[in-house]
Amino acid sequence: MTDFLRVAWIVMRKDLTVEMRSREIVYTTVFFAASCVLVFAFALVREGRPLEDAAAGILWIAIAFAGTLGLGRTFERERHTETLRALMLAPSDRPAIYVGKLLGMLALLAVVEAVLVPLVGIMFHASFLASPLLMLALLVTGTIGFASVGTLFAAMLVRARSRDVLLPVLLYPITIPVIIAGVRGTAALLQATPDEPMARFWVSLLVFFDVVFVTLSLWTFEPLMTES
């Protein structure tokens, strides 16, 4: 078990070190997320006021779009330098590599969300701080749900043709429950009087989703990544 965690830790640190040196993915992904928000603003703001519930939707769609971009770029880098093959050749547990990549992805998305949440809050008059703990729980569980499926699919797609198109095609239908739960939970918290029991229900649904999909990913990562 300690070996497993050590490998995961090393893989994550490797990803973060590479990223810290160029900062390519962080900068582009954050900027992309911000421009998504801007694009939605043109569609969902009337006479200077945003539509009701728009903030929750915009936040989660921007997270999903930026996440897809980040996933694609992270694994494109691995493909370009053939380092994913090297990782797979390493004498370690394959699922540990998956966990390492997932942690790296979560760190990237955490940075994106740290910029995105205040931005949406300011531009769409949304008080994300009304119940900060529940909001944080929604963000954490939602991001894990999205990234767990995304990391697995992006890793599988490294070898596929037309991978840039296939990632969103595969990822969005599967992560719809995350988007529904994230948007509805956030919208419940953004009401004039926050509906905390409702938000708690969505958090628990997301926790359940995370458990099922992380387990499934760990279970299928090994056979999926084995070249036959």
Added chain:
Amino acid sequence: MTRFLTPLAFLLMVLFAAAPVVVAYTPFEQTMGLVQKIFYFHVPSAMMMFISAFVCGIASAVFLFRKSAQADRLALAAGELVVTFGLIVMTTGPLWGRKAWGVWWQWDAKLTSALLLWMIFIAYLLVRRFGGPGAEKLGAAMAIFGMANVPFVYVASMYWRTLHPAPTVVPSLQPGMRGPFWFCVASFAMLYVLLLTLRRRIEDQQASVEELYLALED
């Protein structure tokens, strides 16, 4: 395997020829009248769609962990049938909805989850078609994850609101409707088995042709 296909196809032709007559003699539903009769084709198709999704998911898991090429071909056949039966469901559903609810589409739990399941399997076919080498594995993952996804979508969209008739409609059917309904379910189930077997046979034969071709080249 092939011996029972011809009689089955013949029986099916008889069943589907008889179906309009059987459905025509069912009692009229009071509020919806003629449109209610869509139900006899809509519900059996939806049943086959969900069954086929599970067949595809389980066959994909078997393929992934046992490396059985046969399971993979079965999964492909089942995946195509999800999309085919899904098309029937997605066409008949709105026709009924327009009359019963006044709108073509509602974001209700059953509709959303059926639509999403359908989309997942369209994505499955896209991957298998355009994924290039290794696409079978990608597809298998998609099918397994798609299968696991259905209950989540269902619960999530249930918290909007539910308009679609509950599954309890089926046991509460009045006697005149029950017979024709199960007649249609049986016909669709047989149609499903027939199509699944035929489609898998095509894949099997294609695989053996490829094998022979490779053997010839060597």
